[in-house]
Structures are given as structure tokens and as C-alpha cells.
Amino acid sequence: MSDFLSMYSIQYWLESCPQGYLMNTEFGHAPGEKEPDLLLANELLRTETIRTTVQLVMGERCALAASSGLINAAPDEASKRFLATQTLDEARHVEVFTQRLYDLGVKKPDLEDTLQQYANPNLVKFAEILLEKVDKKDFVAGVVGQNVILEGMAFSVFEMMQSLSRELNPKFANTLAGTIADERRHVGFGENRIGSLIREHPEKKPEIERMQRDMSYYMLATFADSFRNNPMQAEMDRIEAASGGARHATYQGVDLAQMAPEEMEKVLADTVLKEFKIRLGRIGIEYQTPRRP
Numbered sequence: 001m002s003d004f005l006s007m008y009s010i011q012y013w014l015e016s017c018p019q020g021y022l023m024n025t026e027f028g029h030a031p032g033e034k035e036p037d038l039l040l041a042n043e044l045l046r047t048e049t050i051r052t053t054v055q056l057v058m059g060e061r062c063a064l065a066a067s068s069g070l071i072n073a074a075p076d077e078a079s080k081r082f083l084a085t086q087t088l089d090e091a092r093h094v095e096v097f098t099q100r101l102y103d104l105g106v107k108k109p110d111l112e113d114t115l116q117q118y119a120n121p122n123l124v125k126f127a128e129i130l131l132e133k134v135d136k137k138d139f140v141a142g143v144v145g146q147n148v149i150l151e152g153m154a155f156s157v158f159e160m161m162q163s164l165s166r167e168l169n170p171k172f173a174n175t176l177a178g179t180i181a182d183e184r185r186h187v188g189f190g191e192n193r194i195g196s197l198i199r200e201h202p203e204k205k206p207e208i209e210r211m212q213r214d215m216s217y218y219m220l221a222t223f224a225d226s227f228r229n230n231p232m233q234a235e236m237d238r239i240e241a242a243s244g245g246a247r248h249a250t251y252q253g254v255d256l257a258q259m260a261p262e263e264m265e266k267v268l269a270d271t272v273l274k275e276f277k278i279r280l281g282r283i284g285i286e287y288q289t290p291r292r293p
Contacts, residue, residue: 007188008081008082010085013185017085017089017182025178027096027175028092028096028179029172033174048232050101050106054101054115055123055222056097058115058119058120058124061094062126062130062150064087064090066131067086067089067146068090069142070139070142070146071083071087075139075197086147086186089182092182096175123222125218126215126222130142130145130150130211133145140201140204141204141208141211144194144280144285145215147186147187148187148190148191148194148283149216151186156272157268160271162176162177162180163249164256166249167248190279190283191279191282195284209286209288212287213289214290216276217290217291220290224265226265252271254267
């Protein structure tokens, strides 16, 4: 427990995050960095980037509600303090991705309408399953849903997006670097804290396993909606061919820039589900294979 107290203390968070990798940044990136002119000038790319960023805002709003809602349900002070730091992390994520929408041309009075217009219904359902557990003050199920499933998904999604952005959009890639570091810490808390609680409450396993299966399905459905019939990849290929350049984006040992959207979807889905299986196994939960949309 002493290692837990030190690794997830507020002091550790201060030293590693605001006094560490976020030093000298604004909204997660270096001061003065901007979205590429190519993106802002191409209406199709801009619209699809807004659509993608809306999903990030919606996911982080869910994470903010979940982490803050779990604080008073936590059974010990160390977990309460960690979740307090996670709540601030999630609030920052909401803010930086919302700021990106403004940078992409969304007007502040239009923010909520934009979120409602582009939010993926499957992602909304994914969030509802988790927040139902949080509303019931179910700490064990809530932390598994938040810090293992939601954060595990976000970690892999952000890594893929960072790989795709390094050459074309350093501003966004740098923003993602800080969120990835945060998610790594959040996932670690979920694994380290919940394993012992699962052993104390084995009767909760079936309920948590059903939750994992259902959340995983809606996650996969969100991925399918995002990658299939998406005009953004074709437009990027057209621009690349016209410029004579060649993009590269290495992720999980493959070059995403050379893959069709359906292939990228499979790489992401397989990566996330594999990580789910490993992490759930560490805490004593049997991974449930979801239906494929």
C-alpha cells in the first residue's frame, strides 16, 4: 500500500504532470503552434476533423463525469486523492480538445450544437453504460469501466492519432503526447487498485464482465462508424498524390499511411481488445468477446 500511496499521491502528480511534461505548454502544445493551413483551407478535411474531435470531447466529458463521481464512492483516502488528480486531468482533456474545436473554426456559441450534431450515438451509449455504474456509486465496476476500459481505449486511440499527426500536424501530436501520458497513469491506477477489491468481492465479476462486453461492442461500433465510408482518407490520398509526397505513420509495427481505412480499423480494434484481455486478466476479470458490428 505504501507504493500505491506514493505513486498516486498529489505530490507525485504535481511533479510528473503540471511541473513535468506539461511545463511551458498552452492547451497541451507549444505556445504559438497552430493547425496546418492545409487543414483549415480544405472544407472536407476541416469538417471531418471537427467530427473526429467531437468524439474526443464527448469521451473526455464522460471520463470527467466518471472520475469526479467516483471520488466519494472510493473506499480509502489514497484512491480519493488519486481520483481528484484524475478529475483535473480529465477536465484538462475536455478543455484542450474543446479548444481544438475553436481552433478549427467552431464558434463558442455553437459548441453544444456542434457536439450534438456530430456525437456518435454508439459512443454516447458506451458512456451511458459506464455512468450508470458511477451514478450507483459502484466503485469497483466504475473504476474498471473508467480506468481500464475507457482509459485503455483512449490510450490506444490517442497513440494511433498521434502517429497519424506527427508529420502533418505537430500541434495536435504534441497535444496528444500529454494526454497519452495521463492515460498511462490512469490505467495503471485501475490495474493496481482494483485487483485486490475484485478478490474481496468475487460476486461482482459477472456484472463487470457483462459491462465490459457491452462497452466493448459500442466501442467497436464507434470505430466502424469512424473508419468506414470516411471521405477523409481519400482526400488525403488525393492531396498526397498531387504533391508527390509520401506520408508515413508507424503504429503497432505497420505503416498506417499505406493502409485502407478498414485495415486501420482492424488494427485499432485488435490492439484495444488485446490490451483489454491482458489488463482484465491482471485484475481477475475474464475477458468477454463482444459482437462485431
